[in-house]
Amino acid sequence: MNSTTHAVFGVAALAGSFLLAGEAPPPYAYPAAVIAAWLPDVDNPRSRLGNGLSPMKSPALNTLTRPVSWALKTLSFTLYRTVGHRTMTHSLLGVALFVVLISPVISLSLDLFVALVIGYVSHLIADALNKRGVLLLWPLRRSFRLLPGGGIRSGGIAEFVVAFVVAAAAGYGIYILHLKVPGVSGVL
Secondary structure (H helix, E strand, O other), X not given: OOHHHHHHHHHHHHHHHHHHXXXXXXXXXXXXXXXXXXXXHHHOOOXXXXXXXXXXXXXXXXXXXXXXHHHHHHHHHHHHHHOOOOOHHHOHHHHHHXXXXXXXXXXXXXXXXXXXXXXXHHHHHHHHXXXXXXXXXXXXXXXXXXXXXXXXXXXOHHHHHHHHHHHHHHHHHHHHHHHOOOOOOOOO
16 A cells, blocks of 8 residues: 555544544644554655655754654665565564554653554554555464455555545544534534
8 A cells, every 4th residue: 555545544543543432632643643654664665754754945854854764764774674575564563563662652642652553553454455465473474464355456546445435534533523513413
């Protein structure tokens, strides 16, 4: 799946989870979920984060983001060369490592921690819709898919349709969580 689809899945999963919890996430949780939804693909040097951060127009911002960009590129290259794409970062082991790495965030904001975990897991769910599936039990080589018969081809019209439907659901969820007029009943 492409980075836009993963971003949409991250936002939709966050909105859906908070709808189930009956409360609205803070606004900063949405971009956190998007970044976390891109993170499993850091094992691909051509991915949104694996390719580093885009250069900024401001020289000051470039100075600040250059070390992060370099670190992302180095991590991406190292993961790609050692374990490959869609292996460790797309597995339950990858989720567990991610949770351990971000666990200090809980003391800052439980909502932020939840948004990051939800975003990361949404990536695996989206890729499980793909023809290749995900190796949830990596290093075992058994692929897990949510759709029978091959799944959705990355970059195809089916991915666009799925992303559009998920975006519409996310938009409705965000409306219910943040914009709904008090006292007006909605359909859930």
